[in-house]
Amino acid sequence: MMISTRGRYALRVLVDLAEHRNGGYIPMKDVSQRQEISLKYLEKIMPVLTQNGLVEGVHGKGGGYRLCREPDQYRVGQILRLTEGDLAPVACLSCGAKPCPRAAQCRTLPMWKRFQELTESYFDGLTVADLMQIRPDCEYVI
Numbered sequence: 001m002m003i004s005t006r007g008r009y010a011l012r013v014l015v016d017l018a019e020h021r022n023g024g025y026i027p028m029k030d031v032s033q034r035q036e037i038s039l040k041y042l043e044k045i046m047p048v049l050t051q052n053g054l055v056e057g058v059h060g061k062g063g064g065y066r067l068c069r070e071p072d073q074y075r076v077g078q079i080l081r082l083t084e085g086d087l088a089p090v091a092c093l094s095c096g097a098k099p100c101p102r103a104a105q106c107r108t109l110p111m112w113k114r115f116q117e118l119t120e121s122y123f124d125g126l127t128v129a130d131l132m133q134i135r136p137d138c139e140y141v142i
Contacts, residue, residue, distance in 0.1 A: 007083040009037050010045050014079065015131050017055065018071040025057070025064035052082050071132060077124035087123065089115050
């Protein structure tokens with residue numbers, strides 16, 4: 001499993017909105033500059049976050065986006081599932097995948113299931129507030 005640019009950028013946007021929140025709406029051009037993400041790309045990500053109640057937006061003068069909840073109420077796993085579809089490491093475990101005819105004899109399926117459980121548990125255990133605490137200039141050990 002590899003997290004796409006879409007998932008990584010969604011996390012960066014949410015952390016940025018959390019770090020710069022002041023009750024008002026934050027213009028995406030500001031987030032774009034700080035995060036070095038093109039405004040065009042952000043305009044593709046924001047509707048997903050808005051439609052799923054993670055952020056709210058206002059258009060026009062004084063517009064922008066802001067978080068709907070406190071940073072500790074945003075689970076990284078939820079954000080990645082919204083932007084990635086699912087966190088399945090192999091196609092046969094993806095949402096809506098057809099049952100594999102080899103599943104009963106598959107020696108690797110239990111390994112992939114466990115890997116998926118560990119991955120989801122890890123990401124569901126992290127919040128945007130946790131990401132705000134991680135500083136890139138220091139060593140971070142889990």
